[in-house]
Amino acid sequence: MKIATFNVNGITSRLPRVLEWLAESRPDIACLQELKTSDATFPEQAFQEAGYGAVWHGQKGFNGVAVLARGAPPQDIRRGLPGDPDDTHSRYLEAQAGGLTVASIYLPNGNPQPGPKFDYKLAWFERLIQHAAELCSRPDPVLLVGDYNVVPTNDVGDIYSAKSWLNDALLQPQTRDAWQRLLAQGWTDAILKLHAGAPMYTFWDYFRNRWERNAGLRIDHLLLNAPAAARLDSAGVDREVRGRDKPSDHAPAWVVLR
Template identity: 50%
Template structure:
């Protein structure tokens, strides 16, 4: 089963690119972030025509996540547990062929001297608690999405420039490691332990042509899913297209 994650930066603006990529990459499950639309306005007909079942947790103009699957989705849940007052559409989860799959869009957290950074860290604490609960089920789990976290210096073209950014601050990386250390495996890093590769390149300052990127989109696997991991990679091709998202897809392949 091929599972991919991609922050599309507006499904309506990127629809031709998304459709082209779905046809070419043919993932069984695609996790999309920043769809930036309400569920009723999601371009479902075009994507359903490719054989996907569609589930969306959206909001107008901001955030929004979607789970697309070529197989039936069971036990669908929307919203990250732990804060009933949180109205931001950042999490959706379902079971596909026995694998529990969560799609997440973790808060950016910048500027760090505003309420946005405490919200990011609180969201990550909720994610850790939920991730621990999923591990207790002892079934295959995949938590994929835009984590807005640069795990290590090698995941950034210029670590010094990002040292005080919410994506790379020590507290952010510690919170990410606390999730991984529960027993999760970074799919890309498991397959490519030494490779330098990125999943996001800013639109500004010619970052893409110079390959000045960061790796912030991740697929974390429970031990039961990691045991089935066959391959994983970052698909750079969509980032080079016209009207591209500033992110590019990341995927993993699990044996059945």
């Protein structure tokens, strides 16, 4: 079973690229982030025609997450993280499909830092950590996938060069500490597990020819609890999608479970 994650950076403008990728890669489950569209304008019919059922948590102009499942619609479990009833951002969607529990995550960027946006990022991360603890301990396979807006280390496998990013919220010690505490619950970083040390970037900024120079970051992650990690067969990044016409600034990442 193939599970993928893709920050589409606007589903309305990127729909041709997303449909093209679904036809080529054929994931059984695809989690999308940064839809930038309302619930009412989500292109459900286009995905149905492509063979995918969908659940989504939209927000006009910002954020937004979805879970697609090939052949049948997934079952919607939770929209939004617990812990802050005043949080109106559409950043978390939990669903069941194909015998798996999958969450599509769009963690806040946090820039500029320091400031209220960084404080929100860290507070949201704490809520995720609290909720993820119960998910990690389940006896059935669970995957937390999406755009975490975290560069785990300064190693070449995670970032082409940290020099120009040292003040960015994605690399701050508080961000990385939260990431490590999440992993310490027992989650497996699938890409790191199978490709440690290799550049497995998932994001290339539109500016400064970063795609052409392969000046990328690894910020889209697939975390597996122990039952899911026991079935891990392969993982990768469909990096060629980033090089196509009018692309997202992210590329899809994926895992295959036995």
